[in-house]
Amino acid sequence: MNLDYIKPDEWKIIEEGFDKENITASESIFSIGNGAMGQRANFEEHYSGETFQGSYIGGIYYPDKTRVGWWKNGYPEYFAKVLNAPNWIGIDVKINGKQLDLNTCRVIDFSRELNMKNGVLTRSFIAEFDDGDSVKIQSTRFLSMTSTEVGVIKYSVTPINFKGEIEFSPYLDAGIINEDSNYDEFFWEILDKIETIDAGFILSKTLKTGFLVCTAMKVELVLNDYIVNIDKESQITDKKITNTYKTEVNSGDTFSIVKYGGYTQGMNHPDAELLNVSKRRLNEAVELGFDALLEKQNKAWNKIWDTADIMISGDIKAQQAIRFNIFQLNQTYSGDDSRLNIGPKGFTGEKYGGSTYWDTEAYCIPFYMSTKDKDVAKNLLIYRYNQLDKAIENAEKLGFSKGAALYPMVTMNGEECHNEWEITFEEIHRNGAMVYAIYNYVNYTGDKDYIASHGMEVIIAIARFWSQRATFSKDKDQFVILGVTGPNEYENNVNNNWYTNYLAKWCLEYALENIEFLKDQFPEDFVRIAEKVKFNETETQTWENVAAKMYFPYSEKHGVYLQQDGFLDKELIPADQLHKSERPINQKWSWDRILRSPYIKQADVLQGFYFFENLFDKDVLEKHFDFYEPLTVHESSLSPCVHSILASKLERTEKAYEMYLRTSRLDLDDYNHEVHEGLHITSMAGTWLSIVQGFGGMRNFNNTLSFDPTIPKNWKSYSFKIKYRDHTIKVFKNHEGCKFYNESDTPIDIIVSNQQVTIQNKDLVVL
């Protein structure tokens, strides 16, 4: 059963009516963020029912000690936890001495809205107490996109039927814990609590990692639109600062508190400066005031939406969903800090400790590359470049040498922090995604300098890894790659996963190509890099040899590459023959049964066909799609989008649409019954891909941008914009045809459904 309580709307996420069952789900869905910090949509006032409190700061983590049954050499010592940070949003409210708590009072006309146009979260409701007192509450909150260390809340109380006392107790609470913690440890050390007339600050430090954070609040009180001064009573306890402000109000009066708050943190300022910067940020915010901050917020989001928006007409739920996904991706990563990355849950939950998976390289980069300036995608690449030394160390721990690098499966700072052997040691295909992302970026942006400035070092280190990881099989007279897990994590420790072998071969060839490219185009850089990484020309012979003699399992009978050796020994019963009660198999079946089954968690062979579509004929793609898709259970949120794109390519728009629906409203309709844990941020990029590369058919091979637009039956039209090199192109498609508008000052040649088309500057082409 899907939750399905979110009201359809083009620009807003709306919840109407109060249902305690939905609290934790809504806390995820209504999350807000600004790239530097983010928080779940917890209520400001006390809530005694089930809730999952979460507030997160980009880059701040805790290395929780690994808990495993059987320790294996090479395991990481820790599992990085996305840390729940001190809570600055809390405002306890008392009405005539009674605590406002939606779990205990009667809640009428509850409505919560997240406006995706500007990232503003609002809530309004009437609360009725047992003694008959009724109040109307209205709250508005956002995290500033322009001053990213600051957020603001305006919280108003209006007595409906009584005259009496309203009490606000805004607080800072550093006594927060992580839901996800291996040994139930407390992750913060409280260093100082500072209190001024209208502000409070808590300086705290993460244990072990030593990240210093200053959490701050400053308040203004407003009675019927006039700022009022009210003496406060302060209470400072071990980990908390609470200020209490009381006033007498008449029925119909509105008493509001404006709470400015947020974090400054040691990654951005010297530790000794944190408190001062915090004070400055809050003063600046208060000086600007709520309305001016909001105005800036509107402008910042307008700018984002100007290129990122996708408009769908004729299907309001699809419209809402795609905007939700684009919105969340922008809340999670804004692209100006190469130390940050895109966690699978972003700032919306704790699951998947660590911030960075191959998801970024394989799924997210195209989204940021096409909707933002190229520096944003470049920053994501530089993040990995800066972690190359750690990737080399990681490979050394596992027995590799001579500068071979294995990037971690999950990381915060470049160190591996995943500790399931079949993934940590075996899911090595992730290394290929690092190189694929460089290729994708250079191919799309034309920024070949990147190879010389950063990319080549990564490409060499990864080529070294593959050449060492492949084993020469005398029996086959070919190179094999043994003991791996492909993207399909429902198979472990297999030999010759086709996707991994293919990617390894491709990486080696790409390395060889770029060595020649550098020698030719950037000879000085070539010499510099060769010296730095101790590159030896004889290495290329090994790379050539391994690439040329790579083994690929293939079935003549079926005319397809096999996912791995022995795949045909399985009982190939299509997934649609499984009874509903057995799905999802990862919750219903034992692990050994899953491993023996033919069922595929997410695109594996087909992931390779997606990456390298240009290297295969369409009929070969079709054969593989028809062989593997029926066996795929799509139990990773990263799965449907790849299948949707390939189905579009095969002109199977219905199938593409079916897959698209599974990705686009995954969280809004809670398909996997887990939205309460947080949102699936990285797969949201997949939804964007399903439209732009799927229905829109956008590709970029041989320095040419091409489209092959199709449209789902029940949409009237859709449009999107992409930035491509110096151009911004708007694509519109309906059932009659398509239009391309070139917003830029220079013409561009593109290919539309195999025909070359020139679009003049600021011109529209209708096809």
Ligand code: BGC
């Ligand atoms: C998927 C991985 C992915 C991870 C984080 C897993 O369920 O199988 O491919 O990297 O989730 O999104």
